[in-house]
Amino acid sequence: MTPEHFDVLIVGAGLSGVGAACHLRQASPTKSFAILEGRAAMGGTWDLFRYPGVRSDSDMYTLGYAFKPWREAKAIADGPSILNYVCETARDHGVDGAIRFNHKVTRAEWSTPEGRWTLEAEVGPQKAKVRFTCAFLLMCCGYYSYAGGYSPDFPGAETFKGRIVHPQAWPSDLDYAGKRVVVIGSGATAVTIVPEMAKTAASVTMLQRSPTYVVSRPAEDAFANALRRRLPAKLAYGIIRWRNVLLGMFFYRMARRKPEKVKAQIIDMVRQELGPDYDVETHFTPRYNPWDQRLCLVPDSDLFCAIKSGAAQVVTDHIERFTPGGIALKSGQTLDADVIVTATGLKLELLSGLKVVVDGEPAELSKSLSYKGMMYSDVPNLASVFGYTNASWTLKADLTAEFVCRLINYMDRRGFACATPRRRETVEEAPWLDFSSGYVVRALGEFPKQGVKHPWKVYQNYLLDLFALRYGRLDDGVLEFSPPSMASQTPREPQRLAAA
Numbered sequence: 001m002t003p004e005h006f007d008v009l010i011v012g013a014g015l016s017g018v019g020a021a022c023h024l025r026q027a028s029p030t031k032s033f034a035i036l037e038g039r040a041a042m043g044g045t046w047d048l049f050r051y052p053g054v055r056s057d058s059d060m061y062t063l064g065y066a067f068k069p070w071r072e073a074k075a076i077a078d079g080p081s082i083l084n085y086v087c088e089t090a091r092d093h094g095v096d097g098a099i100r101f102n103h104k105v106t107r108a109e110w111s112t113p114e115g116r117w118t119l120e121a122e123v124g125p126q127k128a129k130v131r132f133t134c135a136f137l138l139m140c141c142g143y144y145s146y147a148g149g150y151s152p153d154f155p156g157a158e159t160f161k162g163r164i165v166h167p168q169a170w171p172s173d174l175d176y177a178g179k180r181v182v183v184i185g186s187g188a189t190a191v192t193i194v195p196e197m198a199k200t201a202a203s204v205t206m207l208q209r210s211p212t213y214v215v216s217r218p219a220e221d222a223f224a225n226a227l228r229r230r231l232p233a234k235l236a237y238g239i240i241r242w243r244n245v246l247l248g249m250f251f252y253r254m255a256r257r258k259p260e261k262v263k264a265q266i267i268d269m270v271r272q273e274l275g276p277d278y279d280v281e282t283h284f285t286p287r288y289n290p291w292d293q294r295l296c297l298v299p300d301s302d303l304f305c306a307i308k309s310g311a312a313q314v315v316t317d318h319i320e321r322f323t324p325g326g327i328a329l330k331s332g333q334t335l336d337a338d339v340i341v342t343a344t345g346l347k348l349e350l351l352s353g354l355k356v357v358v359d360g361e362p363a364e365l366s367k368s369l370s371y372k373g374m375m376y377s378d379v380p381n382l383a384s385v386f387g388y389t390n391a392s393w394t395l396k397a398d399l400t401a402e403f404v405c406r407l408i409n410y411m412d413r414r415g416f417a418c419a420t421p422r423r424r425e426t427v428e429e430a431p432w433l434d435f436s437s438g439y440v441v442r443a444l445g446e447f448p449k450q451g452v453k454h455p456w457k458v459y460q461n462y463l464l465d466l467f468a469l470r471y472g473r474l475d476d477g478v479l480e481f482s483p484p485s486m487a488s489q490t491p492r493e494p495q496r497l498a499a500a
């Protein structure tokens with residue numbers, strides 16, 4: 001059967017995929033597109049994660065789309081509200097009908113002679129194979145494996161008599177009221193789950209190997225809410241969004257320039273929260289500098305309140321083994337537990353493990369260079385969304401979608417069929433992310449490299465990206481354009497034409 005053809009195929013109907021579809025509708029209205037979504041629902045992360053208290057850890061004025069004001073009172077929002085926001089956006093912009101649910105894309109093959117991608121997807125539980133073709137492929141499939149989270153092999157885990165749960169696969173029937181809970185981990189998920197479970201559990205222990213920076217912010221942004229009452233929604237949203245972008249950049253810059261000062265300030269805030277008798281040195285003083293790993297944000301000091309009230313405690317130690325009744329620690333201490341939550345992280349995955357083939361050859365993306373943080377050297381007509389590590393994901397997702405629309409429109413106007421980033425000179429390489437978190441370090445080998453200079457450098461900087469992606473030249477001498485008539489030639493030949 002002839003595969004169904006679209007100008008653009010978007011893979012993934014999460015925050016990024018739905019946003020990208022809205023951008024396409026708006027900026028490239030003549031283009032046909034569909035969204036292929038592996039699951040039965042849209043929303044991605046915000047539909048998948050169901051653990052108690054699931055919420056954002058950045059503010060919704062920057063995690064929301066540039067084009068759709070966030071209208072709820074809470075700036076740090078709960079998962080269901082974010083999911084609702086994504087679904088509402090899809091409905092409002094009429095892109096919900098373009099989603100093909102239960103279509104998990106497994107392979108994408110580019111053909112230069114045909115000037116198109118052929119995608120293979122598995123449909124439904126039977127995994128029936130379906131093929132689609134498209135001129136441009138936009139991967140919005142997130143950054144981690146949907147098959148399951150990361151959990152180390154804990155010795156003795158099979159002997160534990162209670163339940164072990166991972167936050168990525170939260171069992172809907174888990175009743176933890178009155179139970180003793182141990183949460184393993186110290187990241188964003190652990191600091192979210194602990195105060196929430198502490199509301200009804202008999203006890204909650206956050207067991208961490210080493211501490212993380214934890215910063216409290218008000219869940220509701222009083223300035224933002226006041227402004228929203230006085231100004232039209234879009235204007236207020238724009239002002240608050242920019243204020244939060246700039247404040248976020250300022251704090252990040254301060255942390256990189258004066259790490260000791262910022263470290264002291266954060267630790268001091270924790271001391272004020274927990275009082276002079278609490279061992280802040282052991283439990284809340286990381287060995288690394290702020291922003292070497294992502295900071296953990298807690299709304300309205302909820303974690304600190306749970307600790308102060310005695311409903312939750314933090315233990316900093318190493319696991320010796322699981323026992324039938326809980327966890328034995330290297331220090332000799334034991335933690336009794338009925339439920340163990342392994343908040344041990346995600347498994348990072350590039351392009352959801354998609355097999356990418358270019359003109360019959362498997363594309364080795366781990367050896368490629370990232371172009372503008374979204375395309376891959378020598379891979380034509382493919383872009384992917386990857387958000388910031390030091391700011392909200394959607395800031396970059398919006399810019400990426402905007403850039404792709406610009407590129408598609410440009411190619412249309414000039415009659416080009418193909419755009420490929422080409423490494424024409426030696427470029428000094430660096431790891432894709434400059435982050436020391438375990439889940440990043442474990443996966444970096446599978447990710448592309450970045451270069452040390454534009455356009456190969458992945459700037460974790462919204463302002464720089466804004467200028468480069470919204471206003472920067474498309475024919476920058478690196479992106480090689482070729483018309484359909486060149487399609488039957490080898491991919492490297494058309495470079496000369498690009499300059500023409």
Ligand SMILES: Cc1cc2nc3c(=O)[nH]c(=O)nc-3n(C[C@H](O)[C@H](O)[C@H](O)COP(=O)(O)OP(=O)(O)OC[C@H]3O[C@@H](n4cnc5c(N)ncnc54)[C@H](O)[C@@H]3O)c2cc1C
Pocket residue numbers: 011012013014015016017036037038039041042043044045046049054055056057058059063103104105106140141142143144146189351352354385387391392393394
């Ligand atoms: C618990 C949690 C909290 C977070 N909080 C924040 C926060 O506060 N701020 C922030 O900036 N970031 C946060 N993040 C990062 C977060 O993932 C992004 O903000 C954002 O939701 C990513 O959206 P996305 O659409 O790019 O990816 P996802 O939400 O991961 O959606 C990807 C979609 O693609 C689909 N898909 C994947 N592979 C395929 C395939 N091969 N074929 C078809 N479909 C496929 C998936 O089913 C999914 O629907 C958080 C992440 C987690 C896990």
